[in-house]
Amino acid sequence: MQKRKFELNHLLKWRNTLDKCIRCGYCYEHCPVFKHTRWETDAPRAKLIMLYGLLSCQLEPSKYMADKIFSCFNCQQCISACSSGVPLTEIFTDARADFVNTEFDTTGTTSVTGSGCGNCLTCVRACPHDARYFKDGHIVTDSIMCQSCGICTSLCPNQSVSSTHTYGTDRVYLNRLITDFLQKQEAKVIVFGCNWSYYPDLQSSSYETESSSYIPIYEKPDPEYKILITMCGGRLTMPLLLDPFLENGWGVLVACCPEGECENDGNLTSAKRVKKLKPILTSLDIDPDRLELVNIAHGDKAGFQKAIDNFMDKIKTLGPLVDERSMNQQIRNTKYSTD
Amino acid sequence: MKTINIPKLKEIVGENNVKDNPADLFIYGSDASVHRAMPWVVVRPENVEQVQGLMKFADEEQIPVITRGSGSGMCGQTVPSQGGITLDMKGMNRILEINPPDVYCRVEPGVVDDDLNLALKPYGVFYPPTPASSRTATIGGEIGNNASGVRSVKYGATRDSLLGMKVVLPGGKLITLGTRTRVEATGYQIHKLIVGSEGTLGVVVEATLKFVPIPKFRCLGMANFDRLEDAGHAIADIMAGGIVPSMLELVDNVAIKAVNKTMNLGLPDVEAVLLYEADGMVKEAVDYEIDTMKNMCAKHNGTGLQSSYDAKERAKIFMGRKKLFPALSKFSELHASTSLADDMAVPYSKMAEMARKIHDVAKRNNIIMTAYGHCGSGCMHTKILMETSHQDQWESARKAVTEIYEYVRSVNGTTSAEHGIGLSKAAAFKAEKADSLELMRAIKKAFDPNNILNPGKLMDAPDDWVTATDLRYIVES
Numbered sequence: 144m145q146k147r148k149f150e151l152n153h154l155l156k157w158r159n160t161l162d163k164c165i166r167c168g169y170c171y172e173h174c175p176v177f178k179h180t181r182w183e184t185d186a187p188r189a190k191l192i193m194l195y196g197l198l199s200c201q202l203e204p205s206k207y208m209a210d211k212i213f214s215c216f217n218c219q220q221c222i223s224a225c226s227s228g229v230p231l232t233e234i235f236t237d238a239r240a241d242f243v244n245t246e247f248d249t250t251g252t253t254s255v256t257g258s259g260c261g262n263c264l265t266c267v268r269a270c271p272h273d274a275r276y277f278k279d280g281h282i283v284t285d286s287i288m289c290q291s292c293g294i295c296t297s298l299c300p301n302q303s304v305s306s307t308h309t310y311g312t313d314r315v316y317l318n319r320l321i322t323d324f325l326q327k328q329e330a331k332v333i334v335f336g337c338n339w340s341y342y343p344d345l346q347s348s349s350y351e352t353e354s355s356s357y358i359p360i361y362e363k364p365d366p367e368y369k370i371l372i373t374m375c376g377g378r379l380t381m382p383l384l385l386d387p388f389l390e391n392g393w394g395v396l397v398a399c400c401p402e403g404e405c406e407n408d409g410n411l412t413s414a415k416r417v418k419k420l421k422p423i424l425t426s427l428d429i430d431p432d433r434l435e436l437v438n439i440a441h442g443d444k445a446g447f448q449k450a451i452d453n454f455m456d457k458i459k460t461l462g463p464l465v466d467e468r469s470m471n472q473q474i475r476n477t478k479y480s481t482d
Numbered sequence: 483m484k485t486i487n488i489p490k491l492k493e494i495v496g497e498n499n500v501k502d503n504p505a506d507l508f509i510y511g512s513d514a515s516v517h518r519a520m521p522w523v524v525v526r527p528e529n530v531e532q533v534q535g536l537m538k539f540a541d542e543e544q545i546p547v548i549t550r551g552s553g554s555g556m557c558g559q560t561v562p563s564q565g566g567i568t569l570d571m572k573g574m575n576r577i578l579e580i581n582p583p584d585v586y587c588r589v590e591p592g593v594v595d596d597d598l599n600l601a602l603k604p605y606g607v608f609y610p611p612t613p614a615s616s617r618t619a620t621i622g623g624e625i626g627n628n629a630s631g632v633r634s635v636k637y638g639a640t641r642d643s644l645l646g647m648k649v650v651l652p653g654g655k656l657i658t659l660g661t662r663t664r665v666e667a668t669g670y671q672i673h674k675l676i677v678g679s680e681g682t683l684g685v686v687v688e689a690t691l692k693f694v695p696i697p698k699f700r701c702l703g704m705a706n707f708d709r710l711e712d713a714g715h716a717i718a719d720i721m722a723g724g725i726v727p728s729m730l731e732l733v734d735n736v737a738i739k740a741v742n743k744t745m746n747l748g749l750p751d752v753e754a755v756l757l758y759e760a761d762g763m764v765k766e767a768v769d770y771e772i773d774t775m776k777n778m779c780a781k782h783n784g785t786g787l788q789s790s791y792d793a794k795e796r797a798k799i800f801m802g803r804k805k806l807f808p809a810l811s812k813f814s815e816l817h818a819s820t821s822l823a824d825d826m827a828v829p830y831s832k833m834a835e836m837a838r839k840i841h842d843v844a845k846r847n848n849i850i851m852t853a854y855g856h857c858g859s860g861c862m863h864t865k866i867l868m869e870t871s872h873q874d875q876w877e878s879a880r881k882a883v884t885e886i887y888e889y890v891r892s893v894n895g896t897t898s899a900e901h902g903i904g905l906s907k908a909a910a911f912k913a914e915k916a917d918s919l920e921l922m923r924a925i926k927k928a929f930d931p932n933n934i935l936n937p938g939k940l941m942d943a944p945d946d947w948v949t950a951t952d953l954r955y956i957v958e959s
């Protein structure tokens with residue numbers, strides 16, 4: 144496709160608004176992207192400063208900059224935290240429009256369709272933001288419209304949809320945390336929460352892995368369960384939900400927003416998956432009660448804790464998974480011994 | 483610009499802790515001030531050894547080092563006006579120890595104030611200096627600026643809560659200052675000197691801080707005044723009245739109008755509002771203090787007197803003050819709210835006159851200024867609302883800032899109550915401290931012989947803040 148020249152067509156109108164940002168930095172600590180990298184250059188304020196640099200011709204546009212602008216989960220936490228009422232995501236959307244189809248066009252956290260796509264259109268139908276469509280024999284993402292909710296990445300039967308940057312929300316990353324945790328002696332349960340229903344921010348906010356003592360004492364992790372926060376419950380794939388069981392976890396609790404309260408309908412997607420997984424668990428000799436979904440309203444920390452406590456009680460009654468799955472375990476052991 | 487040995491820096495702090503893309507440098511060239519200048523490179527150390535390595539390297543190469551917390555300083559403290567290495571301390575953000583029996587905690591400098599307070603809460607204690615920016619400000623930055631906040635009237639500023647620290651000096655030497663005890667009379671209290679030194683003396687890599695019990699009762703009250711002078715008299719009477727409020731805040735009518743115009747909170751259209759709070763472990767004692775303050779307000783024609791212990795009610799009463807910044811930003815399409823003449827302190831008896839002066843100066847210079855602040859600490863803040871693209875508005879701002887600080891000096895006030903000096907208040911600071919500047923320079927030299935730490939700030943900053951660096955706004959000539 145012919146690339147157009149980079150021009151500040153959409154951004155221009157925000158010139159005065161960019162001056163409204165008093166650079167207080169209140170938007171930092173709520174941004175999952177900043178939480179993950181802990182680089183100031185990934186914070187919402189930084190994006191505004193960069194766009195200001197573009198508008199004032201003090202910065203040349205680059206792919207590096209575009210990448211930052213396209214890396215945003217559109218969670219709007221920055222807007223609610225902003226001390227000066229700056230409509231950050233609207234500005235970012237216009238900035239994207241200026242970058243799209245130029246030589247700096249890039250993908251960031253938006254979805255990308257890989258070569259394994261079978262054109263089944265599942266993702267097109269499922270996208271809650273009308274950001275995926277079929278064109279010239281391919282499925283493409285409208286990267287201005289895409290809100291990086293991750294629903295399409297989690298749905299594709301061929302696992303052909305992904306995003307370039309995931310900031311700690313991808314299966315590989317989460318799986319590493321699951322495996323690390325479940326190796327510990329007292330560890331029993333993995334709790335998945337979305338960034339809205341319970342809002343302690345992404346697990347990676349502690350910057351380092353578990354070895355870091357940063358995790359403030361108040362959040363000192365309970366040795367029996369681990370909370371993992373994804374951006375949206377709709378991102379939780381079935382394999383990811385099963386991962387903890389493969390590591391001998393005793394149970395998995397999924398916390399999503401109440402019905403009608405998820406912009407991406409990710410809670411519905413998640414509920415469907417949990418429902419589908421139950422018979423699969425049964426077929427694996429795993430009590431389906433070991434997987435449960437609860438709906439937690441935004442910021443309801445107490446409700447969330449109560450749901451976890453109830454689930455832990457139930458799981459402790461059910462006991463360890465190993466007994467139930469002794470057969471699977473045996474198969475595994477056999478495999479190892481023949482290696 | 484000096485060529486920097488980037489591979490060497492990567493060797494010291496690791497491949498992933500160095501940034502030198504122009505976009506990154508541009509971003510790190512700003513803080514919450516009006517200034518802008520780019521560092522040559524940004525590094526983010528993760529531990530003390532790395533800071534030592536960096537300081538050795540920078541000293542040998544004589545490269546400026548600008549230590550940075552969250553960059554929420556309002557006077558250009560972290561704007562690298564002479565280029566150099568920006569040392570981002572947010573990579574060192576561990577809470578190292580909370581020790582209730584000995585009533586102290588130890589933290590790394592990148593710990594965010596609110597995070598520390600969340601961690602302390604289960605122990606029934608809090609770290610009190612807490613600036614309004616506590617959700618983003620780091621302990622290192624609070625030490626750098628000697629930050630304080632709404633409750634400092636009772637609990638003091640950062641300097642009062644700091645027991646000791648570890649500091650890396652230029653050249654890489656690590657020194658331990660202060661103690662873990664409540665009092666100390668062991669020679670010069672050098673750690674107290676580091677507080678407020680704005681990153682010019684050393685890099686703080688660990689701080690030992692004391693904490694205080696969270697009071698069981700907190701009561702917030704409000705009073706409206708038709709005349710600013712009456713509010714001023716009430717402040718002076720309260721502070722001399724034998725009680726210690728835990729908060730005493732003034733909001734002027736420019737701010738009230740802004741809040742009403744943009745938020746529809748329906749605040750009374752008066753010249754000044756006072757917010758007063760008392761706290762303690764015994765309700766009767768809090769009642770007594772609140773009643774005393776109410777009476778003082780009533781005596782000076784305060785109206786609409788109300789107060790509440792209820793957290794929700796208190797939040798409602800405080801809403802006008804809380805919404806100040808967004809209100810000022812939204813006040814008019816054309817005006818931006820800039821951080822200039824942003825803070826000062828004057829004796830209590832001069833608070834009202836100070837606010838009046840600010841309004842007069844603004845009017846004369848064709849800009850909009852609001853006066854508000856932690857008046858219990860004698861601290862006054864302003865924001866200048868102006869059309870930042872107009873060159874002549876900057877001339878006006880320059881004049882206004884000069885006039886305001888001339889007044890502050892004339893009443894024996896001080897140039898900065900809590901935001902510090904950086905670049906934008908240097909002229910007033912130098913005039914105020916004229917007879918101790920040489921001593922300050924000698925101290926700086928003793929710590930930093932090659933002048934690599936945040937050079938060109940405080941006493942070494944240029945007198946004219948408008949031209950000290952580029953302005954961060956687009957100004958049309």
Ligand SMILES: Cc1cc2nc3c(=O)[nH]c(=O)nc-3n(C[C@H](O)[C@H](O)[C@H](O)COP(=O)(O)OP(=O)(O)OC[C@H]3O[C@@H](n4cnc5c(N)ncnc54)[C@H](O)[C@@H]3O)c2cc1C
Binds near residue numbers: 513514624684
């Ligand atoms: C909206 C808003 C409200 C504010 N309210 C208040 C308030 O109520 N009270 C108040 O006091 N301030 C206030 N401030 C100013 C500022 O937020 C505080 O002074 C804060 O403490 C700065 O913290 P920071 O981490 O952002 O530091 P930075 O701005 O990054 O740095 C501040 C200074 O400390 C130095 N420094 C940082 N880390 C270290 C270290 N490890 N070792 C040595 N020096 C270091 C820097 O070199 C710099 O000179 C406010 C600012 C904003 C934008």
Ligand code: SF4
Binds near residue numbers: 177186215216222
């Ligand atoms: S909307 Fe984007 S920039 Fe704002 S907090 Fe969320 S991820 Fe960060």
Ligand code: SF4
Binds near residue numbers: 168169171226229
């Ligand atoms: S919170 Fe708002 S005003 Fe503050 S830095 Fe972020 S965008 Fe700017």
Ligand code: SF4
Binds near residue numbers: 272274293295296
């Ligand atoms: S489903 Fe979500 S991630 Fe996928 S294209 Fe639509 S908005 Fe983007």
